[in-house]
Amino acid sequence: MEDNNQIQDTQTIFKPFRQNGNETSLHIVYKAMMTRYDSNQALALLKEFCLTSLSVENQRRGLELLYMSSFFDELEELIRVNRKSENEENRQWAYIYGIMLERRKTGEKLDPYKMLAGLDKLKPLSQEVEVLKVFLTVYSYNTLRKNGTVGSYFDTLHELTNAIDDPLMVMYFQERLEDFLMFYHLLRNELILCRKYGYRLINRTHNTFKHCVAHQKLALTYALENYEQALYHSNEALSIAEQNGYTRLSHVVTDKNFPFIAAVNGVYEGVTTSDPIEQAHLDIAKGNIKEAVKVLEEIEQPSPFQEYYLGKALNDMDRLLSAYHRFTRSGNHFAAQFPIHEIKRIRKLDIEILEEHRLA
Structure with missing residues (x-):
């Protein structure tokens, strides 16, 4: 009974956006939900709106909303909808997000050469598909650690994104670029730039998953510079992970981030980990060299x-x-x-x- 009431409530909420066989653009619905509800409630409603959409435009744009909101199970469902679409552009979107989801599932270990070969055959039917194709190309070259090639695409991404008409897609593509730039500059040890984009993600996006990841990465950037600042960001990441049930991220922060940052700074009192390698690192900080070496030499x-x-x-x-x-x-x-x-x-x-x- 409760589920039926919940469905009825959702239908009532969505009714103003679905009149006379027409559906309001996802951008307008997004603005309305974010105005009326807190961000978590709004995203939950937007997720349902995307999954029940009958508009081909909203069905494909919903893929980006679900991806950028970390609704990966629901994304898989909407990919299937778009794959079956009579609209060829929707099928192109489904192809791209299928690759993105596969990268996510495999820990970004999908063969980058295979990705590039497939993308080379794709002839984009819209500006949005062109942007998504370039993003996947950038991700592929990043996996191959071709930093010079990766950097050459940034101006192209900015130009393509700024030429898009739909404000919601512009917002998400800009957020996607800043998300990538945080990781890109971290790998290059350009920490001021990494922090710049990390703080932007925390302040601009409504995605708590991304907030958690940003804090986790920001903590690492301070590991050698400011122990207290590193602890602050680690604690923020852990708090967000625990509040939202991000089990994997919670494990990363407690068993990887905290002990690593502590050991780097020679701290070990009160620090625990279930990871034997990170425990060895802590043992080094304690001066228990024999115990650490025994684990590491095996x-x-x-x-x-x-x-x-x-x-x-x-x-x-x-x-x-x-x-x-x-x-x-x-x-x-x-x-x-x-x-x-x-x-x-x-x-x-x-x-x-x-x-x-x-x-x-």
């Missing part, structure tokens, strides 16, 4: 981070340099700063020891 093919941890534990310059080069070769210049930080610490220690011997 890894047959250590990641660059694991090699960095082992180099840090053993004061091993070769391992630290190897980790640094592996990070830079993969395009992660931000992560490369951590082994460099340890190399500088060891060199400073060596200089201090030599100075002590000289004065003795």
